Amino acid sequence: MPKKQSKTTFVDLKFFLGLMFSIYGTLLAGTGIYYALNPVLGVDSSIDIYWGLFMLAIGIVNYYKSDKPSNWNKALAISGIERIEKRLKGILDEATEEF
Amino acid sequence: MGVFQLTIVDYLIIAIYFVFVIFIGFLLRKRVQTSKDFFLAGRSNPSWIAGLAFISANMGALELLGMCAGAYEYGFIQVQFYWLGAVPAILFLALFMMPLYYGTKVHSVPAYLKLRYNEATRGLNAVIFAGMTLLLSGISMYALALIFNILIGWSIYQSIILSALIIGVYVSLGGLTSSIYNEILQFFLIWFGLLLLPILGLSEVGGWSGLTSRIPEAFSHIWANTATASQNPMGVDWLGLVLGLGFVLSFGYWCTDFLVIQRTLSAKDVEAAQKAPLIGGAIKLVLPLIAIIPGLLAITLIPGLGEGGQSYNLALPLLIKRYFPPGLIGIGLTALMAGFMSGMSGNITAFSTVWTDDIYKTYVNQKASDKHLVWMGRVSVIVACIISVGTAFIAMSFPSIMDYMQALFSLINAPLFATILLGMFWKRTTPWGGFFGLITGIITGIVLFALVPVSYFGTIMAANIWRAWWTWTTCFLVTLAVSMVTKPKPEEELKGVVYGLIEKGEIQKKLPWYSRPITWALIIVACLIIVNIIFF
Numbered sequence: 001m002p003k004k005q006s007k008t009t010f011v012d013l014k015f016f017l018g019l020m021f022s023i024y025g026t027l028l029a030g031t032g033i034y035y036a037l038n039p040v041l042g043v044d045s046s047i048d049i050y051w052g053l054f055m056l057a058i059g060i061v062n063y064y065k066s067d068k069p070s071n072w073n074k075a076l077a078i079s080g081i082e083r084i085e086k087r088l089k090g091i092l093d094e095a096t097e098e099f
Numbered sequence: 100m101g102v103f104q105l106t107i108v109d110y111l112i113i114a115i116y117f118v119f120v121i122f123i124g125f126l127l128r129k130r131v132q133t134s135k136d137f138f139l140a141g142r143s144n145p146s147w148i149a150g151l152a153f154i155s156a157n158m159g160a161l162e163l164l165g166m167c168a169g170a171y172e173y174g175f176i177q178v179q180f181y182w183l184g185a186v187p188a189i190l191f192l193a194l195f196m197m198p199l200y201y202g203t204k205v206h207s208v209p210a211y212l213k214l215r216y217n218e219a220t221r222g223l224n225a226v227i228f229a230g231m232t233l234l235l236s237g238i239s240m241y242a243l244a245l246i247f248n249i250l251i252g253w254s255i256y257q258s259i260i261l262s263a264l265i266i267g268v269y270v271s272l273g274g275l276t277s278s279i280y281n282e283i284l285q286f287f288l289i290w291f292g293l294l295l296l297p298i299l300g301l302s303e304v305g306g307w308s309g310l311t312s313r314i315p316e317a318f319s320h321i322w323a324n325t326a327t328a329s330q331n332p333m334g335v336d337w338l339g340l341v342l343g344l345g346f347v348l349s350f351g352y353w354c355t356d357f358l359v360i361q362r363t364l365s366a367k368d369v370e371a372a373q374k375a376p377l378i379g380g381a382i383k384l385v386l387p388l389i390a391i392i393p394g395l396l397a398i399t400l401i402p403g404l405g406e407g408g409q410s411y412n413l414a415l416p417l418l419i420k421r422y423f424p425p426g427l428i429g430i431g432l433t434a435l436m437a438g439f440m441s442g443m444s445g446n447i448t449a450f451s452t453v454w455t456d457d458i459y460k461t462y463v464n465q466k467a468s469d470k471h472l473v474w475m476g477r478v479s480v481i482v483a484c485i486i487s488v489g490t491a492f493i494a495m496s497f498p499s500i501m502d503y504m505q506a507l508f509s510l511i512n513a514p515l516f517a518t519i520l521l522g523m524f525w526k527r528t529t530p531w532g533g534f535f536g537l538i539t540g541i542i543t544g545i546v547l548f549a550l551v552p553v554s555y556f557g558t559i560m561a562a563n564i565w566r567a568w569w570t571w572t573t574c575f576l577v578t579l580a581v582s583m584v585t586k587p588k589p590e591e592e593l594k595g596v597v598y599g600l601i602e603k604g605e606i607q608k609k610l611p612w613y614s615r616p617i618t619w620a621l622i623i624v625a626c627l628i629i630v631n632i633i634f635f
Contacts, residue, residue, distance in 0.1 A: 011126060013148065013280055017287060020119055024112060024291075024430060031108045031426035043424045047295065051427060055291060 018063025025056025103250050103420060109429030116433045117265060119284065120440070124269030124277045134472040137274035138206055138452040142364070146371035148283060150378025152362040154386075155282035157379075158289060159239055159442025163390050163435065164246065168411035170394025171404055173333040174318025175634060176325070177394065178387045183345040186627050188353035189380035190620045193373045195598065196354055197363060199523055201372040202595055206364075208357040208519075209457040215522040215596050216533035218461075223537060224515065225457035228357060229450055231511050233483060235358075236446035237490025238504060243439035244491070250416050250432065259491050266444050267484035270451070271477040275365060278444045282362075285437035292434025293389040296415075299422045300396035310392075313399040322635050334558050343564030347571045348505070351512035355519050358449040373616040380623050384630065393418050447487070451479045505560070506548060509567035514540025514574035521578050526590065526597045532582030540574025 032048030039045070103109075131137050144152075169177040205211045209228065213221035244258035269277050304310045311319040317331055324330040325337040335343075353359065353376075366372035397404065397414035400421065405411050419431040455476045460467055467475070494503065518537045521528045547566045556562035594600045612618055 011123075011130065011280070013283055016119065016123060016280070016284060020115070020284060021287070021291075023115060027108060027112060027115075028426045028430065031106075032424075035424065045424060047299075047422075048424050048426045051291075051295060058291075 012067035014062045014066035015068065018059050018061070018066050021055045021059030022063055023059070025052045025054070025059050028052025029056060103416075103428060103432070105251055105428065105432075106425040108426045109432065112426070112429030113433050113436065116288070116437065120265065120269050120281045123280050123284075124272035127273030127277045127280070131272075131274050131276060131473070134455075134469050134476065136276065137473045137476045138361075138448075138456065143367050144279065144365045144371070146366060146374035147378060148279065149363055149366040149371060149375035151286050151382075152279040152282045152365070153359055153375050154379035154382045155286040155289075155441045156359055156362055156445035157442075158286065158386070159242075159438050159445075162442070163289070163293070163438050164242075164412050164415055166387075166390040167394040167397070167415040170391045171397050171411050171414045173331070174314070174320075175391065175395060176318075176321050176331055176333050178321055178391045178634070179340055179344060181383050181387055181391070182321070182627060182630065183340060184349040185353060185383045186380050186623065187345065188349040189376045189383065190623060191350065192354045192360075192363075193376040193380070193616055194620055196519075196523060197373045197376065198369055198601060199596065199598065200360060201364060201366070201369045202601065206456045207453050208355060208360060208515075209453055211596075212518070212522070212533070213457075215593070216518075216528075217530035220518070220530065220534045220537060221457060222462070223534065225453050225461075227511055227541065229453050229458065231507055232358065232446040232450040232453070233486050234490050234493070234507060235504065236443050236450070236483065236487040237492075238494045239439050239443040239446065240487050241491035241494040243436065243443070246412075246416070246435060246439075249413070255495075259488055262440065262443065263484040263488050266440060266447060267481050270444050270447050271480040274473075274476060275361065275448050275452070278448045279362060279365060281444060282441045285441040288430070288437045289434045290389065292430045292432075292437075293393070293415075295427070296418050296422060297388055297392040297396065300393065300400065300418065304396065304399060310395060310399065314395060318395070318398065320635060321631065328557070328561075333560065335561055335564065339561065339564055343568050347513050347516065347567040348508060348564065350520075351516035351567065351571065352508055355512055355515045357453060358445045361449055361452060362445075370610065370614075370616070374619065377616060377619045377623065380620075381626075384623065384626055443487070447480055447483045450483045451476050454479045454483075505563040506566075509563045509570060510541060510544035510548060513567040513571040514544065517571050517574035518578060521575065521582075522597070524598050525582075526593055526599060527582055527587050528578060529582045529585040529587045531585045532578045532580075535581045536574045536576075536578025539577040540570045543573040544570040 028048050029052030032045040032050075032052055035043050035045035035048065135142060166177060166180065169180070200208075200211060203211060203214055205214060207225075209221045209225040212224050240259050240262055241255075243262050244253075244255040247253045247258045248255045269281060273280070301307065301310065304313060317324045322337065325335070325340060328334050328336045328339070359379075363372045363375040366375050394414050397418055401414065401417045403409060404414055404417075416435075419428060423431050455472055459475055459479075460472060464471070514537055517540060518533050521536075522533055544566055547569060551562075551566075553559050553562045556565050590600065
């Protein structure tokens with residue numbers, strides 16, 4: 001059963017946040033390590049490393065807590081069934097009232 | 100050649116961002132099936148998503164660059180655009196106006212005007228608002244191109260077309276949902292891209308006390324030098340600030356501009372719709388950290404801006420250049436780009452909704468099916484992007500885009516606030532009172548803009564503030580006068596549309612005290628008072 005948020009929004013935003021921050025964090029930390037090993041005058045590589053690792057940590061936490069794409073279609077299907085149920089219930093209610 | 104020399108990692112970071120925003124649009128395409136999905140994101144968002152989108156739609160890079168530049172030019176008093184000029188209006192919107200906007204289940208602000216007043220008022224507002232969003236979207240597009248031309252040497256024309264293309268693709272595919280999702284990604288990118296600036300800057304200058312000791316005394320207070328206009332660098336006294344900025348311009352924008360209200364209408368229920376602006380208001384309290392403090396830091400760290408052709412707008416980019424190594428420069432630039440794109444996509448989605456729902460469906464094709472409306476929404480996004488390319492070139496011809504924006508708000512939003520305020524809170528306001536008040540307010544603004552020179556008011560900012568005040572007052576008085584001599588709507592038709600005619604418990608559930616919007620609002624008010632005292 002997908003989590004509550006995916007059931008209502010179909011696509012979990014935390015998944016994208018997690019993925020994007022993990023990629024950016026890795027890139028930043030990697031760049032920092034590169035410049036630490038190959039120092040260039042005026043480039044403070046430690047900022048890239050610390051901030052990159054921080055972003056990576058945020059990214060991993062969000063990714064881990066997110067609803068994964070494999071559940072999104074289930075959520076869509078559940079929502080579709082709910083919509084049909086609601087519509088049928090509406091028709092039934094109208095018919096009952098008329099009757 | 101631009102200010103920055105980008106490395107391959109910086110380009111990679113920018114490219115990844117583009118891939119993400121377009122990918123989200125494609126992913127949402129098949130999930131957006133009805134007009135409610137496309138224009139209101141299915142009314143399914145929790146308060147935090149609607150709240151972050153609410154504030155992100157306003158947090159364009161114009162805002163970031165402009166506020167930072169303003170802090171450099173005028174000092175810490177610039178923070179009033181956030182604290183006095185946003186937070187009280189946002190709280191008013193959340194507590195008093197959202198139950199009506201959301202409870203009436205309208206798609207847009209013009210649709211509310213139809214419910215409250217008449218078709219003529221809705222039509223007038225819809226057409227004017229649609230035009231304004233296209234002008235504003237062009238401004239954001241031009242500003243983005245300008246900054247990328249200055250920073251990394253890209254051609255202005257290529258930048259305008261590239262940004263129009265990307266926004267056109269992701270908004271036309273996923274509608275408001277796509278726009279909101281991207282706005283939230285952009286929100287976090289902006290914070291992660293810029294938060295290091297005040298941290299590194301303040302540690303270099305010796306903290307807040309070190310900073311205030313290095314800048315002129317008048318630059319470090321927000322109220323202490325406002326007894327007369329000449330005492331502070333902004334040239335506006337406390338009365339002008341409170342009436343013009345704190346009341347008319349601020350309430351006119353936050354309480355009536357469909358660009359921001361559309362985000363709150365995407366909330367899943369009325370509580371979430373009320374909490375969304377409150378979350379936005381809380382963020383506005385801390386936003387000066389990344390938008391104002393860097394401007395103050397730049398006064399001492401990058402002296403000489405505003406002289407010899409060096410624009411104040413360069414304060415933020417030059418700080419990025421000063422502190423950020425390769426990689427982080429890419430993140431910082433992506434944050435700026437994200438800011439522009441969130442502002443632009445906000446205008447495009449608002450235009451698309453008003454065009455499709457309030458103009459096309461009402462006046463052109465009244466029998467349009469839901470599927471056809473979604474198609475029209477997608478087409479209107481593409482058309483809006485193309486028109487915005489044109490309005491971007493109009494924006495290029497103005498010396499100051501920030502003044503151009505404020506002038507538009509003083510002409511359009513200020514009178515609209517009077518119309519909506521009276522409509523929501525005085526049941527005697529009549530349909531024709533609303534219509535004639537609105538049109539007279541707008542005409543007054545145009546006459547003042549065309550005939551009264553800026554020199555009469557002193558500065559451009561003072562002209563915008565006082566023009567907004569007069570357009571609001573005219574609209575308010577004319578609406579009152581016409582309402583006294585014309586027939587109001589019967590009370591039955593106003594149930595749920597006017598504040599006094601909502602039945603208690605009709606749209607709001609009983610919530611525990613800590614979860615009630617009023618509790619959240621009081622906490623924000625307390626914080627607002629505290630920061631005003633600290634930085635008085």
